[in-house]
Every structure is written in structure tokens, then in C-alpha cells.
Amino acid sequence: MRLTFMAGVATVVSLSGVALAPAALIAQPGGGVAPQCTIDQNNPKELALMSLKFQSARSAPTPDARKKALRDIVKELDTKPERFTKNPGGYNFTLVQALTMWGVEPGLADAPARSELGFITNPAEPYDIVVNMDVAYKAIVAAVPACDADIAGMRMNEVWLAATKAALDASNAGKLDSADYFAKRSMLMSATNPYPHYVMANTANARNNRAVAIMHWKHVIKYAADDTTYRELKNSSMYYAAMSQLEDAQAKTGAEQVTVAREAAEGFKALLAATPDNPDAPNLLLSWADALTAAKDTALIPTVYAPLLTQASATDIALATAGVIATRANKSDDALKLFQAATVKNPFNRDAQRNVAAAHYSKDEFTLMFAPTRKLVELDPNNFDGWMLFAYAAQGLAKAAQTAKKPIEVRAWTDSLVKYQTYAEALPVKVDVTSFDRRKETATLILGVEQVAAKDGQYSVTVEFLDLAGAVVATVTEAVGPIKKGETKSVTLKTNGTGILGYRYKALK
16 A cells, blocks of 8 residues: 655645844944945935834834834835935835835735825825835845845845745645735745745645646745755655656656656655655655656666665665565566565565565576465465465476476475465455554554355454564454455554554454
């Protein structure tokens, strides 16, 4: 059973750990703020007086007093604006400071009337605070190009944070229109920040607009770069982009399919390199191999699993999954090595033991099938296919003896074939393992129990959950039945316990 990320569902992202970029431009006497970025806030003299008004706004005892101080600042900037034409950097820097405070004023609309903010010209006209902050920031950079990097940092201020948080909250609540709206406002403030692009990707994905979603996930990956603040966001976006590209490729044909599939393959490869201990690594390996297959690059499939053979941290599940990939690629020798490595890591991995036996069968190594098959039926005694592996081994050995003209061995192996086939077909109840989910402190086994015998069956299923040494960590018993002939019922056995790597159940008779 493949475990996957919740594709198409936005990961809940918290902004609690995001630090606002400090205001890099702090006015100093004489107008110098930094050698490489200098904005004059003292010319004309009206700008110099603004610092006192900002202090009044910040220390205002009531909201009304704060609003009055801010209106006074904006009114001064809007009165005879020609006074500031010789210093566009200082003017727009002051305007941005005022709009930043207005932008987080509780209860204020996104685009209030200009008069509400203190403007005296065109008082009834709506004034979008975020849009005009963006205009003012661009004007500062145009006037003082050396301030480009500092302004980029300043854009991620309280107004940006509020818009970004609103976008994420709306996305996580499934409010797609609101999420888009706030994400676009966040992008106006900082177009190269990963958060709004992540929201836009998820809303596009929810609307089944795969191309737009992939575009925005790529933006997240690009803008997150190596910043550890965005590691979780970047890894999620790498997964979603690669999975969406794989799905896209599988729906295409020809050269278009090859191009998209190769991008997906590179995405899975990069994600595995970035998250080597990813608990979902087995499924990522499968998806990477699927992408290479869709890209007609099957010769590269060994590069997917080869590193696992020398990787000490490789889990038994990852190794077993890699063995499946090698099997699909017709690399039987590689598959056997990987399955065997999985059983060394965990001798109680039922699927790995079964696949070792099956791999030996595919190579006509029938004698070598017995050891893993014995281990398999110890763990899974009511599995029809497990007992039939003995029969297949005996059948192969009988044919080999016949070719070698050894009639005594032919009879002996034929008798074994009949014995195991008869035993498998005589099982009164068959069990199939639906899933085995093992976590750090829990384990869940789901079995499908099929009644084969003519009479109704009522069973007590007892499972021992095992650690790496084979010690029993926990024992769980669940009743299942009555079950009519030909009917299958599911039974779930769950337990708490650390270090659980496998299981075995007592034979049902």
C-alpha cells in the first residue's frame, strides 16, 4: 500500500516564526542612512518635522489620537506636493511609513476614501493602501537605486505579514477566492517571497488548474532557495510540483510527455536528495521510477535504487520498494540483492521474504526458495500464496530432475508439489494482508479473512507485534465472524509500542 502526501491539500503553514525585515533605512542627521543607501529626510524642512509627528502617532494614547496624527502627516504630504519634487526618495519613504501604520489600523478597509487617510485632494476617491505602498517603494528605488536591496527587505513589513497570514488562513479554510485575493496583495508587497506563491499554487490545484499550480510551486522552490526558514514550504512544493508533473506527463503523449516526465523525475530526485530521511521515501522512489518510465528513460532506473545498496540509513521498506522497482525494470539480479538487503535489515518484513523467494523462482534457483518461504509462512500461516511458493519450488526441482534424468528425485519433488498444493487448497480460511502501518509508537495491521470451508467461520485472530530481535512487543486479539463460505471480512489489529518492525499471527483453523 503506497502512503502519499495529501496531494492537492494545502499544508497548514504557520507564520509564527517569521521575523519581519527590519527597517533598513533609518534617518540620521544630515539625511545619511547608510553609505550604500542614502535617503534625505530633512529636505525640505517639512520632512524633517515628520519624525516628531510619527513619534506622536506611535505613542498616541487612543486609536483616535493615533489616526489624527497619521492624518496630519498625510495631509502635510498632500499639501503643495510640488515642495517634495526635488526629493522623491525622502517623500515616498515618509509616505510608506505613514501607509504602513494605516495598513494595520484595525477596522480600516483595504481601499478607504482618500479623506479618511488625510488626503485633501480627490477626497472621495478610493485609495488602495497596498497598491500605493508598492508604487511608493518603486519610486524610492527609482530615485535611489542603491536602496533596492534594502527596500526589498522593508516590503516584508507588518502590512505584508497581515496579508500573508490572511492568505494562508483562507487557504487552509478552503476559502479559495479570499486566499487568492490576499495572496495577490501579499505579492504586491513582496513578489519574491515564497508564501503567497504557495497559497496561489494550492488554490490553483484545488481548481484543477494544474499548469498554474506547477508554476507557483516552482516559484516557491526558486524563492525559498536555501533559506531554512522556508524548508518545509520548499519540500512540500517540490513534492506537489513533481507529482503534478508526473500526473500531467501520464496524460500526455510523444515529445510533450517526455519533457514533462523528465522534469518530474528531476523533481523527485531533488526532493530525495534534500530529504534523505523522508519517511515517504519508498513512495518517492516509486514515483521517480514511474517518471523515468514515462520519459522513456528506463536505462536510468538503476540510478533510482543503486545508492540504497550502500546507504546505511536505508530502511527495509525502502529497500523492498527498490526491489520492486528493479523487478519492473527486469533487473532481476538487482531486485534479489535489494530484497535480500531488506530481510537483513528486518527479517520480519513479510513482503521482503516473499519477494526474495519469488526472485529466486524467476532465476530458477528453486532450492534457495525454501528458507525465505519458511520464514514467510511462520509470519503469515494462512496465506495461500505463501504455501504455493513451496509447491512452485518443488515443481521447478521436479522439472530439473526430469531434465537430468533422475527419476527418484522427480517422484520425490512431485510428491512435495502435491503435498504443498493440497495443503494450500485445504486451508479452511485464507488471510490476505491488506496493510501494515508501523509508526514510532504505534502499529496497525489490517487483514482480510476469507472463509473457504463450507461451514460458517467464527475466528479469534491473535497477532504478535515484533521488534527487530523477534521479541514480542505486544499481543492483540480480535474476533471476526461469522463468515459465510466465499465471504471476506476485514479485521483491524492496532497496538501501542515502540520499535515494532513486524508481526506474526497464529494460524486460523
